[in-house]
Amino acid sequence: MPNPPFPACAPDTVLQVSALLPALEETLSEHFRTVRLPDLPDPAAYLRDHGGDVVAAVTSARVGVDDVLMDALPRLGAIVHFGVGYETTDVVRARARGIDVSNTPDVLTDCVADLAVGALIDVMRRMSAADRYVRAGGWGTAPFPLASRMSGKRVGVLGLGRIGRAVARRLDGFGVRVSYCTRSPVPGVGYRHLPTAEALAEASDALVVTVAGGSGTEGLVSAAVLDALGPEGYLVNVARGSVVDEPALVAAVAAGRIAGAALDVFADEPNVPRALLESDRVVLLPHIASATHETRAAMGDLALRNLRRFMTEGVLLTPVPEASPSAH
Ligand code: NAP
């Protein structure tokens, strides 16, 4: 439904910054005076003339609220993210302006962990490649090449936060020996802590990346980490594309310096390097780790509850920690 025209002295407005879950978009426009930025013919003109009406912004984890937009909203009090990652918004800058920031932790943890483990099995057992092989009529012409066993292997979890711990718990059921790397050891977990990503890769048959995105983890999975993983090693990334040095990954895959990779996230989504598209050793997913009906509904609900609480009581329900969880 189109938004109503603005009165001369407009009431508090909620700015929808990016496309969101359709059900969430609908509820926003039903319950709040919502303006959808992506639908505006001239967003800059709107921000110039009406930026002062906006008190809350709702955005996706992938888009956030950039500095230019933040500056155009002088009365902004809350940034509500649909998603757990929020590295796209400068939280320190927001807080300095008195703007609080929320995300949707926990509700997506299980689905992201399910997908990470599924992707790990897929790339090691070559399930997607075998599917392509059957479809292409290969079965019956030559046997499909043998793959690698996943059960009982050594898996390194890079980032043992909510999602990393859920991945590790699942891997326990496969008799996997889990090690992990975080900046500080996590109290009360039985897994071996390794101090660097390189040491973790060296000690692992597969590396599952679940760290937070942002400047603190940019390029953390470097060429050296990939070399430490080695030609028998597999990489799974469900965190952010920025965490992996993508050109180094492309080179490692092309040269067979790692055995394979399963990637849900990329440096420049939705663009995937051609060399990865052409490799049968790589599983490619379009950023779908949280994309189930159940989880997206729960994320929408939590984002909405954050917005409601802010609009009625001036506080958020699940505010993010002070700085990005990967910032040093
Ligand atoms: P979380 O609980 O905050 O966990 C983040 C983990 O990263 C913590 O264990 C943290 O430990 C670790 N970490 C941060 N910087 C590090 C560094 N430099 N070296 C090693 N470890 C580091 O977050 P979460 O809920 O598990 O989510 C993790 C991330 O997954 C999100 O930020 C998001 O980017 C991504 N995600 C992706 C999807 C998808 O659709 N693919 C969906 C949901 C989430 P220390 O602070 O102790 O270092």
Ligand code: 8YV
């Ligand atoms: C979503 C995510 O794909 O939560 C995150 O950080 O990356 C994913 O759950 C994203 O939030 C949808 O915008």
